[in-house]
Amino acid sequence: MSTAFLYSDKFHRFDYGPSHPLKTFRLKLTYELIKAYGLLSMPDTKLVEAVMADENDLVTFHDREYIEILKSANKGVRAAGAGFYGLGSGDNPVFRGLFDWSRLVAGASLQAAAMVDSGEVETAFNISGGLHHAMASRASGFCYLNDPVIAIMSLLKRGRRVAYIDIDAHHGDGVQDAFYTSNKVLTISLHETGRTLFPGTGFEYETGEGEGQGYSVNVPLPPSADDEVFVYAFSEIVPSFVEKFRPDIVVSQLGVDSFSTDPLAHLNYSSKGFCEVVKKIKEFSPKWVALGGGGYDVANVAKAWTLAWGIMNGVDVPDEIPSEFLAHYPMEGFQSGTLRDKDFTERGEANEVVREEVEKVITYLKERVL
Ligand SMILES: [Zn+2]
Numbered sequence: 300m301s302t303a304f305l306y307s308d309k310f311h312r313f314d315y316g317p318s319h320p321l322k323t324f325r326l327k328l329t330y331e332l333i334k335a336y337g338l339l340s341m342p343d344t345k346l347v348e349a350v351m352a353d354e355n356d357l358v359t360f361h362d363r364e365y366i367e368i369l370k371s372a373n374k375g376v377r378a379a380g381a382g383f384y385g386l387g388s389g390d391n392p393v394f395r396g397l398f399d400w401s402r403l404v405a406g407a408s409l410q411a412a413a414m415v416d417s418g419e420v421e422t423a424f425n426i427s428g429g430l431h432h433a434m435a436s437r438a439s440g441f442c443y444l445n446d447p448v449i450a451i452m453s454l455l456k457r458g459r460r461v462a463y464i465d466i467d468a469h470h471g472d473g474v475q476d477a478f479y480t481s482n483k484v485l486t487i488s489l490h491e492t493g494r495t496l497f498p499g500t501g502f503e504y505e506t507g508e509g510e511g512q513g514y515s516v517n518v519p520l521p522p523s524a525d526d527e528v529f530v531y532a533f534s535e536i537v538p539s540f541v542e543k544f545r546p547d548i549v550v551s552q553l554g555v556d557s558f559s560t561d562p563l564a565h566l567n568y569s570s571k572g573f574c575e576v577v578k579k580i581k582e583f584s585p586k587w588v589a590l591g592g593g594g595y596d597v598a599n600v601a602k603a604w605t606l607a608w609g610i611m612n613g614v615d616v617p618d619e620i621p622s623e624f625l626a627h628y629p630m631e632g633f634q635s636g637t638l639r640d641k642d643f644t645e646r647g648e649a650n651e652v653v654r655e656e657v658e659k660v661i662t663y664l665k666e667r668v669l
Pocket of ligand 1: 554
């Protein structure tokens with residue numbers, strides 16, 4: 300099995316600001332942990348330097364006017380009218396290099412898509428990608444350019460059918476919107492319900508429109524949903540929907556703000572449920588473009604995406620974190636010294652209520668979508 304890991308040392312030089320939850324340092328931490336495990340020097344693995352996307356690639360989805368606004372914001376100065384495009388709010392600050400950052404992330408997703416589509420590798424992982432909230436002419440939820448949409452557009456241009464699977468804690472609204480009327484892209488998002496979490500969308504009745512009817516699938520989960528509920532909901536819906544759709548290529552968003560330790564969302568996943576689902580994605584994805592996503596507990600991000608990269612390469616990564624890594628990064632999140640979370644105890648009754656709610660959603664989707 301051949302794989303590519305997209306990375307650039309430039310990623311972590313961009314800075315959303317000291318009080319912003321999105322720390323680009325998490326990307327360096329992930330890269331360093333993967334490297335410390337020796338998982339970048341295997342014979343069938345390529346480490347590929349990320350290259351900025353061309354403006355021509357960006358306008359396959361984004362409006363030119365909005366691109367001009369992002370360009371002018373690249374100096375770190377907020378232009379008049381930028382607020383109209385979602386820029387400058389707490390979530391989407393104007394910082395020096397924001398357009399360069401966004402083009403680099405989008406470029407890496409385009410490289411990943413091209414390498415997988417051409418057959419050069421079976422799987423490519425862009426940990427900086429998965430910025431799924433950006434809209435055609437609006438920044439949203441820490442995302443300025445929507446790299447999943449831009450990458451999928453490049454695949455559609457080559458006549459491919461694409462299944463997009465999003466397991467971030469937040470609904471993949473930007474990607475859903477981009478392909479809501481298309482039957483060439485199946486979007487499936489499992490996330491914390493919009494009743495309790497940004498962006499407030501992603502309900503089961505959002506199933507697509509026109510030709511796209513039935514090609515947009517949402518599995519909203521109640522806050523506190525845990526591994527068991529997550530793996531169950533995923534297994535009931537995703538493999539059969541993907542099999543029926545018969546994609547040429549799978550693009551997945553592997554956000555890890557769904558873990559119990561994450562400060563922004565209220566889901567309760569651990570490395571156990573996350574890994575089970577990533578393994579299932581691998582099973583039905585002979586051609587697989589894997590993207591990162593949310594994740595605001597930086598040590599957890601590094602651990603979870605290291606586990607995901609191990610699965611992509613068919614390697615059972617040892618649980619003990621390499622000591623030279625711990626010596627360099629003596630952070631609280633690594634104190635346990637293990638890569639995987641400890642098993643949770645049973646949660647009992649509250650979980651029954653959650654499970655019943657999820658059961659209703661699954662029944663609804665099977666009746667109306669499948
Ligand atoms: Zn998220």
